[in-house]
Structures are given as C-alpha cells and as structure tokens.
Amino acid sequence: MNKKKKIVKYKVVSLIALIVFVVTLFSNHILPFRYEMLISIISVLIFLFIIYKRSKTLNIIFVVMMLVPTLGLFYSQSIFNRLFGNANFETNKISYIKLSKNKLTLDSINSDTIFGQSIGFDNDSFKQINDDLAERFDFTVNMQTSESDFDTVQKLYDGEFEIGIIDNAVIESIVESYPWFVVDFDVLWTIEREIKRDDITKEVPVDKDSFIVLVSGIDINGPISLRSRSDVNILMVVNPSKGTIAMISIPRDMYVPFSCKNDAMDKLTHSGIYGINCTVQTIENFLDIDINYYVRMNFTSFIKIVDVIGKIDVYSKYSFTTDNGYYSFKQGINTLDSINALAFARE
Template sequence: MKKKEKNTRKRSLIIDIVLLAIMLIVSVISFYIAYTFGLIPMKWITIFAVVVGCSFLILLLLNFKKLPTWGLVMKRFVLIVLTVCIGTCGYFLDKSRTTINKISKTTVNEDGSTTKKSKMFVVVKKDADIQDLDDLKDQTIGFQNGSDEDNATYMKTLLQKEISFQEREEMDYTALITDLENNAVAAIAMSETFYNMSAANIDKFSEETKIIETYERELTDNQKKHKDITKETFTVYLSGLDNVGSPDQQTRTDTNLILIVNPRANHIDMVSLPRDGFIPNTATNNVNDKFTHTGMYGIDTSVETLQQFFGIPIDYYARVSFNSLIQIVDTIDGIDVDVEIDFCEQDENRSFKKDDLICLKKGEQHLNGKQALAYSRHRKTLGYDNPGRERAQQRIIKAIINKLVSPSAITYVNELLEIAPNYVITDMPANQITKFVSSELENMKPWTISSISSDNGVYDTRYVASIAESEGKKDVYLFNKNEVHALLNAYDGASKQLEMKEYHFDLTNLYKDTPAVNDDPNIVWDSMADVPH
C-alpha cells in the first residue's frame, strides 16, 4: 500500500514538474517577446516578471508539501491558468509586432537614419508555362512607377543582370494585375507589402498566380530625421482613396485629413481638407489643381503639395482604401454615430440600383461598415454638400477611435491585427509606432480630439491642371485665409506650448506673432472668386 502511494506521489510530482517546466518556457518566451518588441513599458514588464517569478516559486515550493486532493487540484488549476494567460499575452504581442512590421517595414536607427527591409517577388499566372526567370527571357515584365517605384527600379536592375526582357509600366498594381490577366505582361515585379494587399483586395489573385523568384532588400536613408513622437508634436496625413482596392492605387483622394498630434497635452487636432481645394499641385509645376487630383500622382505628391501650401511639415502619412473602412468597422462590430441628415447613397460598388442603395435616417445610430462608408461619401444633398461630408468623416473617425480604446476592443483585437496590413500603408517606422504606444501605456492619460473644418471659403468654377481645358471649367473650393490660419495656429500652438505667464494676444491684430499664411501670388483665395457660390 505504501509502495502504491509512493508511486502515485511520484507520478503526481512528475506531472507538476512538467507543468512548471511548461510555464517556465512559456514565460521566458513571452517576456523575451515583450522585451524585444518594446511596446510594453519596461516598468510593466518588470512588475509582471516579479509577479510571475513569485508565483512560480510558490508553486514550486508547494511541490515539496503534501497537499489534500482539493489543494492539489487548485494548485494545478492556478498553474494552468497562469500559463495560458502568459502564453496568450505573448501570442498577442508577437502578433502585434508582426502586424506593425507588415504595415511599416521601416525602423529608426540610433543616429536618426532609417533602415527599410523588404521582400520583392516576380509573379506570374499559375497556369502559365513559366517556372523560373529563364522562361521570361524576351517576354514583357510589368513594373509599377507610382508609390512603389523605388522598389520596382531596384528589381528592374537585378532582373536586367540575369535576363533580357521588355518593360511595361503602370501607375499602380491594380492596373498591372489586369495586364497580367489579359496577357499584356508575362510577369509582374511586386513588393511583398503590395502583394499581400492585392491578395486581400483582388478576388482570387493569390489562387491564380504564383511567385517564381524572391529578392530581399535593405535600404538605409540618412536624409529624413525623425522626431521623438513621445514628446514632440507630429502630423499625420490621413488619405482615403476614392476607389475600392489596394491603397497603392494612383487615384483621387476622397478623404483628406491632417492630424496634429500633441503627445504632451494628449490632444489631437483633426483638420478636414476639402477634396476640391484649389491649390498649386507640385506634380504639375505648381499649376492650381483640385487637391483630390494629387492622389493620381502618388501619396508623396499629396504630402509635398500640403507642405508647400500650408507651410507645415507632414511627418507621416497613412493611406487607406474604401475596403479598409468597411472591414475595420465590421471587425469592431460597428460604430455609434450621430447621422446629421436623412439620405440615400450608392453602395461600395457605386451602384444606384434600388436594391443596392444604402439609406440612413437622421439621428444617433449604430452603423455597420457599408453604412459607415455610405455616410462618409454622401455629399449630394442640397445645403449639406462637401462640408457635411467632412463633418461625417470626422464623426466616423472619432467613433472608431472611441471604440478602439474601449474595453470591448479585447474581443476583436485579434481579427483587427489580421486585416490591418492588408488595407493600410504608412511611412511611419515600426519602432516609432511601438515607441508611441509604449509611452501612452506608461502614462495612461485620456486623449481629447478637436475638429477644424475648412468650410469658410467659397466654391468657384476654374480650369484645373489635371483636366484638359477642352473639358471646361470645374467646381473648385477656394480657401479662406482665416481657415488656413486656424490650421497654422493649431500646429504652432501644439509645437510651441507657452507657459501661462507668456500668453498674450493683441485685440487689434489677432494674428500678430502667429505664422504667416502662404503669400504665393499664384494661390487663388475666396476673395478672388469669379463666380462664388
């Protein structure tokens, strides 16, 4: 009998040791991920490590004490629960790191330079009789000459060293994929980021294509220096494309916002820009154009045009397509928005058929992804127009932010991390993102959001640079200098916070000692309208 009890005790001890070993391994891996990722503040990691370490020691010491059956069950239950919790945290941290690295493959080095790592693929149709690069000799390969032109040029140089081929260029990957489907090209040179986006946005793309060659690239940029975004005010240009598909498309920008983020005051100024804003387009030799058209020349053109017109730096951009709004809102189980008017709007496929129309009533309500998209696009109601749409877009963004910081976020964070890399592109380095989030987790202060709308100007009819004069004049929005001043003051105030004793103003000249509005004589202001309406 004693021998049987001894054997039972021995088996029980072995089980406990195995469970403790699993907990130790899971803990070491999870804390290693947390430490190397940098998202969780170090003091949090230290506190958690002490708590887990003490728990481990207590559970270990209990192995040397004879416990009643209920005590043994409780000990193992606690051990298993702790292991699962620690492993789950490690899993989500690792997934978060993977997601952020997919969205932005750029990192900031200690000297302020940036290093960008990327993979690039040569993609062909799955049913094509092409197995390697030699099979592409003297055939046509497609390259993107828009937002991913730098990677395309790099791949072109590598391929030219290996085979002879014909070239075909398109402004975006969506057009190149159509060329591949129509056999206008035999292969496409694609970066990994846009390959993944195409797989998510284009039906059966990954099923009907195959990768025959992969290249890796590491590029260091010593020119652009990055701010300490945990302390310094920075700006983000948020661009929403006027199309369904991948965010790399060279198409009109339908939603345009500048976020002025002040990390010291935990405040964001959200500035809506009218898509029809009439300003010098840097891609057309500064001939005046609708701002929405700058998107047709790439995200960099939109950024350069904004910087030149407003005279403030645009530190980062984030670009999304219509798909992303639908997917994000649906993933977080919808948003609560106060809809301003009754209206009906086309669906995401631009269908005005009766069965496809999306109609909403005025008032506070819960919107799904398609409804949120319809609300963000609507502008045809008389008297509502573009300013109304800009207000709607701001309400939607605020609602999304509020949902993401609510306790319910834990229920959909996993799925949100899955879809984010497929619908968002940004030039914010991965370690800048983690550094900012880590700082916010450490401080845990609530954020406030203010809205600045551009609706004090007037509409006019003018020729625009990106449309031939033969097509006639187009409706454009002429900015009012005061609304531009409002943006400049918001940025200046966030960047140069004054002590109360230094605060001053002049009632006779409210803009004294504030940044000056652009004095470019080519700019057409609202006071210069020919036919204001």
Template sequence: MSNHSRRQQKKHSHTPLRVINLFLLVIFILLSVVSLFLMYRHHFLAFRHLNVIYGVVIVLIILASLFLCIKNKARIFTTIILVLASIFVATTLYGFKSTIDLTNNLNKTASYSEIEMSVVVPKDSKITNIEAVSKLAAPVKNDTSNITDLIEHIKSEEGISITPQKTDSYQDAYNRIKNGNSQAMVLNNAYVSLIELSTPDFKSQIKTIYTYKIKKKINRKNTNHKEGVFNIYISGIDTFGSISTVSRSDVNIIMTVNTNTHKVLLTTTPRDAYVKIPDGGGNQYDKLTHAGLYGVETSMKTLENLYDINLDYYARINFSSFLKLIDLLGGVTVYNDQAFTSKHGNFDFPVGQVTLNSEQALGFVRERYSLQGGDNDRGRNQEKVIAAIINKLASSQSVTKLNSITSQLQTSVQTNMTIDNINDLINNQLSTGQRFTV
C-alpha cells in the first residue's frame, strides 16, 4: 500500500471522531450560554470573582476545543475534555435551575392569600347540607367582600339563593344560631381564634356544612431602598397548616439588615398595640394582630404608617414552618433571663443558656402569661430566637446547605424576596465571611 493510500485511510478513520467532537462542542456551547445567562441574570457565584473565573474557564475551553477541532489535533483528548466539561456545566446549570425553581415556589404562594369561608350550624342541628339553608347570620358590614363572594359562589355553583341576616360580628352570629334565632351562620375561619376568646368550646359546638376557599392577589409595589440596607417584615401567624391562610399575626418584627456593616436590627411591635389599621380596617384603631385578618399587605401598611418607613420585603411563617425550620437547623441556643414554665408544651426554662428543639422553641416564643413583662418580654424572647436562627443560617455550614433548607420550607414559608435578593445576601456572606451581629 502506498504512503498516499495510508494517509487517506488514516484521514477517513478520524473523520467520525472529528464530527463527534464538533457535535460535543456545539452541545457544550449551548449549555455554557444558558449557564452563563442564568449565572449573571440571577447573581450566582458573585463572590470572590468566582463568576468571572467560571466564565473565563468556559471561554478558554471553547476556544481551545474549537482550535483542536479545526486543526484536527488531539482528537481523543478533545473528546474527553468536552465530555467532562459538558457534564460539569450541565451539573452547574441543574443547580442554578433548581435554586431558581425553589425560590419561584416560595414567591408563588406570596402572590396570593387564602381565606377559608364556611357555612356552619349548631352541632345538634338536623341540617346536613347547604340546600336546607335559606337564611344565615352574617356580619356583612364587617366582612363584606368575603361574605359576598361566598354567597355569590353558592348561587353560581349550587343554584341556591341565600339571604344574609345581618349581625354585628361573628360572635353575634354564633349567638344567634346557638339561641335558635338563625338556621346557620357564615364563618370566616380567620376569626375562629377571636371567637374562642369568649367561647373556648366554639369549635366543638358547631359543624361545617359548606366550605369555599377564596384566593386574593397580594399587591405589593417594589420600593427603592438604600444600597445595602433594607427592611424585612417578619409575620408569625397563629395557625398550623397552609401558609397562605389568612390569620391573625401574633409576631410582628421588622428586621433591618445592613450588609455594609453586617448588622441586623430587630424591632418588635406588641401584638396588642392599639394602632390604625388601613384597608379592610377602615383606618380605625384596633389591635395590631387583627391587621393580619385583612392580609399581610395590611399588616405591612399598618407598620409603615406607624413608623413612617418602607418595608421592602416580608417573610411569613406559621407554627408548622417554625417547627420545621428549627428542626432543619438542629435546634438553637439562646440566653434566658428569667425562669418560667410555658403554657404551650409545659416546658421549664431555667435562667441561663438554653438549647431549644423545635417544640421547646415554640413554647419559648409563644409564652407571655408566665413572664414578668407579659407581651413585651415575649417579644424579646422572639427576638432572641430569631437572632439565633439568623446566626445559624449565616454560618458557613448553613449557607452552603441553604438550597436544601429552602427546598424543605418551600410550602411552609411565604416571602416576596426574589432569587436575586437571596443570592446577593449569600454572595455577601461568602465573600466577606463576616458574621452578622443582631
């Protein structure tokens, strides 16, 4: 065989490998473009120039692979490099996309609130379905929109027209069905805890014959805040279960974060503070906790008006999410300055450093009757636990596991903080390594 023939045979034998390398290069470029777009769009790896290094390495791999493909050199080496690089970029891209999806799920529930409206009758009533009800007691003046939505829904879905019998309050409506003056009553489930203050056995004295969940969009405009400084409203609602459920806000804390100085200021407003409540509250004075009955945006407006500030973001948690977060962090340690026994859980808390599991932490932050300063001391205990949570979340161990923590809390927490906001905080922490002081 002549030298020319051998060269031709060798050239043809390498043609499939060259085509494979060009195909791998195209795949790598596509993965890299999407990965780089998401990285810069959502501020991933924006600490210690890691994003720049990542981008430069990708460009160098593309240029080197393109050169080797054109020159038809080091074909097997090029194949190995492109396969390994594609796997690495694909894995990184998957991580970016998973994080974005997690945050979007958190933001999804933050776009609406859920109000559960029911029709209830006395537990010994012979009425078992909505068809048997023609009139029902309802505080139309106090909860106009929700009651109207319920009655219209019953008419459109069940074909039943019901006339509301006007009452002064949900408590008054309950008194009417208890005394036999009305067949049934409308019940906004957010008000159950209020009724139980005067009627502790309320739930055991009624039965539900119809339920309708109303979803309402939460409208919060983005505010312009000083670079590196922003306010987060932390709302703790007094329920278990769905985080989107409207309820009283028993914890009302403004967390002011300064990423320039790495300082966090916590401002607690007592739940029973007598304040003007806008929107559904009609700018009338009432307890701050009741602002939560009109939605998280009303609680935020109430505090903004009270302190003449802007609240940039909010995080809303309930008992379920609080328990889960403490468990994920492996408990928290706080300093307790007065010995007490909690009503919730009957836990004994001595003076000094105490390490709390999730159930103990819930008892610690809910207690007020056993404390010398009542609600004010409860607010201070809530601040202690939040400070402990922040310090644990800001630790290098927790920051690297934030995706895992977020994924397990995505159905238990409401927040309007975007992926960009969260990544900026993570990048700042990883870049400086400086602990936040609370």
C-alpha cells in the first residue's frame, strides 16, 4: 500500500512538472506555436508512457527532464525581455553645454548670459527647455537661436553663445564634425523627458504569412530607450512557408522624406533622433510597404546579445585593422567575443 502511495506521489509530481513546463513553454515568446505544440504533445506522450510503466526511477528522470528546460525557458525569456521588451517609451535628453575654457559657473549665470538653441527642436522640447529655465532662474534668460545643433556648437566656438542647448541624440554626429567636442566642452546640466511610444506593429500569423522586420541599429551606449541616429537599417522579409529570409540594407545617408517631419528631406540615419516610429514609418512611406515588426539595438544591447550567445564566428573577406588601431581581423573566419564583434560590425 505504501509503495502504491509513493508511486501516486511521484505521478503527481511528474504531472505538476509537466504542467509547469507546458505553461512556461506557451508563455515563452521565442518558439513558433507549431513547435510549442509538437514539444507539448511529445512531453505528454512521454508522461503517459511513464504512468503506464509505474516506475519511480522513470518519474524522477521525467521531472528532471521537465525542470531543466523550464528553467532554461525562464532564463531565455528574461534575457529576451531585457534586450527587446523594455519599452513602450523612449527617452530624450537635452544638455546645456559651454566651452571648457569659459569660466562660467552655474552661480554666475545671469540675465546677460547668452543662451543658444536650435530652431530644429520640436514644440515639446521647446516647452521642456522653457519650463526648465523658468524653474531654475528668477530672471528672463537671454535666448538666441541657431539653424541646427551643429550651428549651436559653431556659435559657441565663435563666442556668439555662452551656453548652448543641444539634443544628446546628435552628439555622435557632432563629434564627427568636431572631433575635439568632448574635450572642448563641459556639460552644465542635462534634462530628460520620457516619450510614450505608440504601438505600430502589424500582427500577422507568423507561422503562415510572410512578414517584414526592420532591424534598426542606433549608435549609442546605454538604455535602449535613448534616442540616437539609426545607422543600420536592414529589412528582413521572412517567408515561413518556404523557410527563407531575404535581407536588404538601406544606406544610412540616403535622403528620404521624414513621415514625422511633414515629409521634410533628410538622411535616413537622422530619423532615429525622432524615435523608432519615425524610422519605421519613413521607410514604409518611402518604399510603399508595411513593416510588421522591428528590432531596435544599440551598442550595449549588441554586446549583451553576443555575450549570451558566447563567442561567434564571423567571416571577413579582407584582413584589416580598425581606424582606431585597437582591433585587427584576418581574412577568413574570425572567432570574436562581444567587444571585438562590435568593433568588426562598426567598420
């Protein structure tokens, strides 16, 4: 009788392990539904076989078989969520900067101090700046304007502005034009604003219908919510019935009408400054297509993804050394860690 009770107990534990595994499997958003169904059916059949055999050893083995992949699914889903599922918002940062040689301090700012800002800021940013200055100072700020953030920097160099107000999303672009920018300037303070992002995905049955995914790579470190230039724009056309993926890379410097700026012409890479939705809708309008899903990555998320995978093999058609001289790659297969992989990808 005791033996029968023990067998029943093991069966209950096995059933619980099976249920937890199946629930976790279907809660996981990595595997296609058909594979989830196939794995579930096989698991149930194995469970029924073990019940039929009435074996304690087989029950223990089955519990372990269910426990290990369940933990793996929890881990993989948590990694996936951290990399891609963080955000229904984006973060816009604006910095107040001055030349390092300028001895101006926060305490010495007065009504004669000349501020400069680009006319390219949107209305929400203008309001954010005005509210910040009104709260910070008890006098009317002497505000001048420039044509762009680049013009703001130049006017700071020329002495026309004492404090410049720039969008952090364009700093990488500024450094390309002014290589000594990070040395020449100090940040007095920074303000930030969270911007709610509308869901623009277009759901389709991904196990049946073809769909398009945009991979947007932005040139910045830190949280993926930060806005920056979209330097990599790859369209992936997935055909599940044929098991094929066709990819096309869109040049970052191609001039296109921006959907978020009343079709104003600019380089595609700059669409990322206005958020991923602007990039997606701009490409949709320009190519007359529907983009169903997107993946947005920056330097930090790229490194994390490679770290999760482990070292990766990358084929190089040529032997070369990166511009900064830190990394070298041979012709043929290179086995790279995350840092070297990022250096390779940026060349």
